[in-house]
Amino acid sequence: MTDSIPLLIEARDLVKTYTMGDQTVHALRGVTLSIAAGEFVAIMGASGSGKSTLMNILGCLDLPTTGHYQLAGEAVDAMAQDQLASIRNRRIGFVFQQFNLLPRTSALENVELPMLYAGIKADERRSRAQAALARVGLAERSGHTPSELSGGQQQRVAIARALVNQPQFILADEPTGALDTQTSEDIMQLLTQLNAQGMTVVIVTHENDIAAWARRKLLFKDGQIVQDVVQTPVLPAHMSVTPLQAAP
DSSP: OOTTSOEEEEEEEEEEEEEETTEEEEEEEEEEEEEETTOEEEEEEOTTSSHHHHHHHHTTSSOOSEEEEEETTEEOTTOOHHHHHHHHHHHEEEEOTTOOOOTTSOHHHHHHHHHHHTTOOHHHHHHHHHHHHHHTTOGGGTTOOGGGSOHHHHHHHHHHHHHTTOOSEEEEESTTTTSOHHHHHHHHHHHHHHHHTTOEEEEEOSOHHHHTTSSEEEEEETTEEEEEEEOOOOOOTTOOOOOOOOOO
16 A cells, blocks of 8 residues: 555444343454555454454444444444445445345346446446446346356356446455355456456455455454455466456
8 A cells, every 4th residue: 555545444443242142242342444445355264253243344234333434535433324325335346155146137137236226227227237247258148047147157247236336345255155166266366357457355255265366364363353464466377467348
């Protein structure tokens, strides 16, 4: 990071506690974190380490118990639920392990969904969805339903859906967890290409070989960041990262 690159994510002293019966669970214990626009960050940690709790807060799916979080300069920690929904739709593209596609709906219609919620007109929805599918290499499969697509193709549809509202960053939760090794590599290559184009990418993973694609790695333990390192991505020898076609 340099001073000339704006911070996209600024989190300070994040604490998250849950009450379970007569016990208090400390999921986050004073986490401070900054991520600049254009970074590719992997968040790692064992189950229960706090990484999923942090992901939910960064994705505006949950609020910290105490602490402050700003996304692209907007103070998120005091927002109401409708404000959180708005910022999620405008600024964040989500990618999940299980794809979360509507099973009886075409790839094109799945990609259109975030724009439907945003009130975008039908012609523009279709045009932007087609462009997003082309961007991930699925222009010829736009009429197919998820059952007619491979796992890797379904995840590409999910990435197209994440891109279609032109978010400021992609937040991917175990994006290769349901995929085989070769398909996982294909998806990570796509995310790497998007990052080369300027997209900020944050992935949550428990796999070292997936985290190795990122340029920065955070390791969580007991609700705290115990390691924050900049690394040289370990890419396959055959891969050359070329920027994808820019979004229209």
